[in-house]
Structure formats: structure tokens, C-alpha cells
Amino acid sequence: xxxxxxxxxxxxxxxxxxxxxxxxxxxxxxxxxxxxxxxxxxxxxxxxxxxxxxxxxxxxxxxxxxxxxxxxxxxxxxxxxxxxxxxxxxxxxxxxxxxxxxxxxxxxxxxxxxxxxxx
Amino acid sequence: xxxxxxxxxxxxxxxxxxxxxxxxxxxxxxxxxxxxxxxxxxxxxxxxxxxxxxxxxxxxxxxxxxxxxxxxxxxxxxxxxxxxxxxxxxxxxxxxxxxxxxxxxxxxxx
Numbered sequence: 001x002x003x004x005x006x007x008x009x010x011x012x013x014x015x016x017x018x019x020x021x022x023x024x025x026x027x028x029x030x031x032x033x034x035x036x037x038x039x040x041x042x043x044x045x046x047x048x049x050x051x052x053x054x055x056x057x058x059x060x061x062x063x064x065x066x067x068x069x070x071x072x073x074x075x076x077x078x079x080x081x082x083x084x085x086x087x088x089x090x091x092x093x094x095x096x097x098x099x100x101x102x103x104x105x106x107x108x109x110x111x112x113x114x115x116x117x118x119x
Numbered sequence: 120x121x122x123x124x125x126x127x128x129x130x131x132x133x134x135x136x137x138x139x140x141x142x143x144x145x146x147x148x149x150x151x152x153x154x155x156x157x158x159x160x161x162x163x164x165x166x167x168x169x170x171x172x173x174x175x176x177x178x179x180x181x182x183x184x185x186x187x188x189x190x191x192x193x194x195x196x197x198x199x200x201x202x203x204x205x206x207x208x209x210x211x212x213x214x215x216x217x218x219x220x221x222x223x224x225x226x227x228x229x
Binding site for chain 2: 002031040041048055056090097098104106107108109110111112113
């Protein structure tokens with residue numbers, strides 16, 4: 001248990017469905033992230049929230065919609081996905097995000113991931 | 120485009136040997152460097168961080184950083200079968216982004 005909990009662990013959805021991924025962290029961190037991991041490709045950063053404010057949207061299609069109601073919770077709302085969106089979606093948190101690099105504040109703690117299959 | 124490059128492997132070493140994993144990065148202003156280990160079906164976990172040139176040792180792991188060559192490596196001494204995993208190199212270059220390489224798969228043969 002890393003202190004970052006993701007639900008559901010597995011999700012199968014059709015292209016017209018609407019679903020959401022949930023992430024909760026119990027580490028007292030102030031930054032939360034969504035990463036996408038596809039086979040044989042680097043982790044792709046999708047979104048970053050620092051103190052509940054979105055600071056990065058890495059050219060992610062609008063069919064992915066993040067929500068961060070507070071520093072402990074992060075959602076990824078999914079709508080009209082494509083089969084190529086099938087991947088492992090990883091939530092991570094860090095003490096905070098930004099320029100304070102030497103303090104280790106940017107060290108990421110990952111959740112177990114949500115394996116998404118789009119049919 | 121900031122990039123982090125790793126040899127995808129697989130790298131196979133016998134038990135007890137030294138495993139050497141390498142990584143290069145493109146952004147010269149990068150400040151923080153990390154190695155994460157990812158077991159099959161699991162999420163990445165941090166094993167080493169390094170911020171200045173030189174070596175940093177933690178148990179059987181040694182991280183090496185050469186900013187002039189834009190090169191970071193991870194040495195695993197006395198490799199064990201339990202070290203078999205994918206090792207991800209990650210670089211923080213400022214802003215809010217930590218960029219990952221695609222990972223090197225390591226197999227330690229008993």
C-alpha cells in the first residue's frame with residue numbers, strides 16, 4: 001500500500017459509455033497527477049494539479065476530463081473513448097509540484113493503476 | 120521536445136553480478152533525476168534520486184550522474200532474482216513535468 005489508492009482497478013467500457021476513475025491519497029501531498037502507460041511506451045503525463053489548481057494539460061483530448069475537488073482526491077472522467085485509449089492509467093502524488101527540486105518535493109508516489117479496456 | 124532515452128533491453132545478468140542501466144536526457148537544464156522500479160503488473164516505485172554530479176549509493180544501488188554528458192546510470196551490485204523488473208529513468212526539468220523513459224527490462228538469472 002503506497003498511500004495512493006485508485007479505483008476501479010479494472011474497467012471495461014464501450015466507446016459510447018461514460019465512466020470515471022478515482023484517486024485518493026493519504027500522504028498529505030499537495031500535487032496530484034494522471035499518467036497514461038501503454039505497452040513499450042514511456043509514461044505519458046496527462047494532467048497535473050498543484051494545490052487543486054490545474055497546472056498542466058499535456059495536449060490531452062477533451063474526451064478525458066480531470067477533476068480535483070481537493071488536494072486528496074483526483075478524478076478522470078472518461079467519455080466517448082477510442083480503442084487506442086486502452087492503457088494503464090496511473091495516479092501519482094508528490095509533496096508539491098514546481099521548482100523546489102532539491103527538496104525532493106517532486107518525488108512521485110504512484111497508485112496501483114486502473115487498467116482500462118475500450119471495446 | 121524534452122526526451123529521456125533508455126535501452127529497452129532486456130538486460131540479462133547472472134545472480135550476483137553487477138547490472139548497469141543507462142539513461143540519457145535531452146534537456147540541459149534538468150535538475151533532478153530519478154530511478155523507479157516497476158514489477159510486472161505493479162506501479163512504479165522510487166528507488167533512487169540524484170541531484171548533483173557524481174555517485175550516490177544506497178545499499179546495493181548506486182546512481183551516477185554526469186550533467187556535462189547528460190547521462191545518468193544505475194548500478195545494482197550483487198543482483199538478485201528479485202531485482203528482475205523494468206527500471207524507469209525519470210527527469211524533472213522544471214515547471215511541473217517529470218518526464219520518463221520507456222524503461223529497461225532487467226532479468227537476473229538464478
